[in-house]
Amino acid sequence: MTGLTDQQLARYARHIVLREIGGGGQKQLLAARVAVIGAGGLGSPCLQYLAAAGVGRITVIDDDEVDLSNLQRQTLHGTADVGVSKSGSAKAALKALNPEVRVTAVRERLTPENAADLLEGHDAIADGSDSFTTRAAVAAAALTLETPLISAALGPFEGQLSTFRGWEADQPCWHCYVGDMQDRPGRSCADVGILGAVAGIMGAMQALEVIRSLVPFGEPLSGRVIIYDALAQRMRTIALAKDPKCPRCAAA
Ligand SMILES: [Zn+2]
Structure with a gap:
């Protein structure tokens, strides 16, 4: 297998034996650059599986700090990280998991003003943020940049997930799906509660769809x-x- 080191052949052996991924697909993952918005309930498992999979460059965008009440579901962070920035805590955890991955921690809130700058140059965008304002800004930038948007959202006992490629003539964008919905005060996870494992399921599935968008296999979402x-x-x-x-x- 050319182009992969012995260490890489060992680390990614279970990908490389898959017909759907193989050595070629693994090299695509290693060369890929993915942005993840939110290092919380969705971002934790999503980031862990992307880093473990060997996605070469990962940008983590989150302006929040780890709170004790986050640890019930945000599995990327530990008790010692309480009070630390989520993007910084995420970077440290991902580097421990896979030192080969180049992680950029962005401790900023993504806004309509900075979205395109922050997201430009990525091969896929995974949105697990907690506000509609942020989601709308991410979606607008993803559409302009013509970058696949893998968007997941959570309720107390429910989750939703899709991939949006709205710049294509026959594909819906995020706005086609949600319309002009607004933030509803008092409806965030912090306010209504969530069973932690629901976030784990949806975040892991989000990582799967990011990987599918980088190395196409099976049926796209x-x-x-x-x-x-x-x-x-x-x-x-x-x-x-x-x-x-x-x-x-x-x-x-
Ligand atoms: Zn649309």
Whole structure:
């Protein structure tokens, strides 16, 4: 296998034996650059699986600090990290997991003003942030930059996940899906509660879809939304069409 070191052949052996990934796919992962917004409940497992998979460069964007109440679900951080920036704590944890990965910690809130600058140059964007304002800014930048957006969201016992490639003629964008929804005060995880493992399931699945967008295999999730119901322990997938009147992605 050319181009991979003995260490890499050993570390990624279980990927390399997969027909769907192989040595070529592993090299694509090593060369890839992914941005993850939010190093919280979704970002923790998502970042862990991306770093473990050998995604070469990862940008972690989070302006928050680790709070004791986060540790019930944000598994990237430990008790000793309470009070530390989440992006910095995430960087340290990911470097311990896989020193080969180049992690950039951005301790900033992503806004409509800085979104395009922060996200430019990435091959995929994973959004696990906790506000609609941030999500809308990420989605607008991903559409402009023509970068796949893998977006996950959580409720107390539920999760949603999709991949958006809205710049393509037949693919919906994030705005086609959510419309003009606004932040609803009192509806964040901090306010309504969440079963921690639900975040783990959705964040791990988000990492899977990031990897799929970098090394295509199986059926892409674009044009479909996964809806996970932890109370019924059931998952369904619904089709999502491009809105021909979408103000963001429809052809003029
Ligand atoms: Zn759209």
